[in-house]
Amino acid sequence: MKKKVEDIHKRHSVLKEIISTDEIFNQTQLVKSLKQKGIKSTQATLSRDLSELGVVRVPTANGLVYKLSATGDEITLKYRVAEEIISIHKNETLIVIKTYPGRAQGVAVFLDRQSDIGILGTIGGDDTIIVIPQSIKKIKKIIEQIKITLGIN
Amino acid sequence: MKKKVEDIHKRHSVLKEIISTDEIFNQTQLVKSLKQKGIKSTQATLSRDLSELGVVRVPTANGLVYKLSATGDEITLKYRVAEEIISIHKNETLIVIKTYPGRAQGVAVFLDRQSDIGILGTIGGDDTIIVIPQSIKKIKKIIEQIKITLGIN
DNA sequence: AATTAATTTGCATAATTATGCATAAACATG
DNA sequence: CATGTTTATGCATAATTATGCAAATTAATT
Numbered sequence: 001m002k003k004k005v006e007d008i009h010k011r012h013s014v015l016k017e018i019i020s021t022d023e024i025f026n027q028t029q030l031v032k033s034l035k036q037k038g039i040k041s042t043q044a045t046l047s048r049d050l051s052e053l054g055v056v057r058v059p060t061a062n063g064l065v066y067k068l069s070a071t072g073d074e075i076t077l078k079y080r081v082a083e084e085i086i087s088i089h090k091n092e093t094l095i096v097i098k099t100y101p102g103r104a105q106g107v108a109v110f111l112d113r114q115s116d117i118g119i120l121g122t123i124g125g126d127d128t129i130i131v132i133p134q135s136i137k138k139i140k141k142i143i144e145q146i147k148i149t150l151g152i153n
Numbered sequence: 154m155k156k157k158v159e160d161i162h163k164r165h166s167v168l169k170e171i172i173s174t175d176e177i178f179n180q181t182q183l184v185k186s187l188k189q190k191g192i193k194s195t196q197a198t199l200s201r202d203l204s205e206l207g208v209v210r211v212p213t214a215n216g217l218v219y220k221l222s223a224t225g226d227e228i229t230l231k232y233r234v235a236e237e238i239i240s241i242h243k244n245e246t247l248i249v250i251k252t253y254p255g256r257a258q259g260v261a262v263f264l265d266r267q268s269d270i271g272i273l274g275t276i277g278g279d280d281t282i283i284v285i286p287q288s289i290k291k292i293k294k295i296i297e298q299i300k301i302t303l304g305i306n
Numbered sequence: 307a308a309t310t311a312a313t314t315t316g317c318a319t320a321a322t323t324a325t326g327c328a329t330a331a332a333c334a335t336g
Numbered sequence: 337c338a339t340g341t342t343t344a345t346g347c348a349t350a351a352t353t354a355t356g357c358a359a360a361t362t363a364a365t366t
Contacts, residue, residue: 054211054212056209056211058222069209091288094246096285130274130276
């Protein structure tokens with residue numbers, strides 16, 4: 001029953017994205033969300049995943065919602081910037097990078113230091129970074145470069 | 154069965170202190186801790202209290218532990234968010250939202266949570282939020298959606 | 307390649323948390 | 337002060353989450 005490590009990373013990665021994007025109220029909902037993204041799993045596994053990822057369930061106006069915690073697995077995160085990144089998206093003019101809460105600044109600084117990958121500048125908030133390209137034509141290449149640099153897919 | 158408000162405040166107060174001092178793993182343990190401090194209560198009541206106080210349960214090396222959340226009691230309510238927004242403007246590529254001083258972060262978080270209204274990401278400063286659309290074609294629609302969601306014109 | 311060790315997963319279920327309902331105390335109103 | 341309303345609480349239980357265990361697969365070792 002053991003799964004490949006890559007699959008686990010993949011599931012964790014998707015998990016993080018779902019949690020940071022949607023409002024997830026319970027783990028059965030999460031099973032369905034993952035299914036929609038083509039990942040099969042069970043409530044039991046997700047319970048363990050959430051624990052490993054340091055995900056918390058916070059009370060909101062709508063009810064209890066899962067969130068990525070800033071403090072959660074702080075120790076694990078410090079070492080690799082890659083682990084701090086949740087997702088990278090773009091539109092016609094900009095690149096937007098989602099990170100764990102409070103991590104945007106650190107990642108932004110890291111990106112700024114990378115010279116010659118086509119970045120004009122970055123702005124980091126709490127958990128979001130805007131990357132401004134030297135030219136909108138370079139957006140694709142920049143994303144590729146970041147992924148290569150960080151060794152993520 | 155109603156209790157005096159003072160008692161409730163008192164219990165909440167003690168609750169917060171216990172949570173920030175000891176390692177609390179579950180609510181029955183919490184019932185006992187409160188009892189030791191002379192406060193009688195039940196698991197059900199504490200479940201409600203924890204929700205009201207915005208307490209989260211974080212996975213740690215020892216297991217799940219209750220913690221006071223950083224965001225504390227400030228639950229994002231629609232009506233409150235609406236009041237914090239001063240203006241919404243756009244240009245060809247971005248949407249800029251002005252808020253009352255120091256409120257941008259909160260509003261930005263709220264907007265991030267709204268799924269499927271076409272927002273790629275947001276960055277909040279002190280009193281300004283930049284909203285990046287999934288596509289510049291969606292800018293108008295996003296503004297409409299925000300206004301509808303918040304019930305403002 | 308064969309064998310062994312290590313790890314992940316699902317199932318079943320235990321443990322824990324959340325909540326509808328009824329009730330009673332506090333509060334409001336006249 | 338009497339009466340009506342609101343709200344917090346406990347009980348019982350539903351809903352949800354965590355976990356022991358066995359099975360199955362991968363990874364390691366020979």
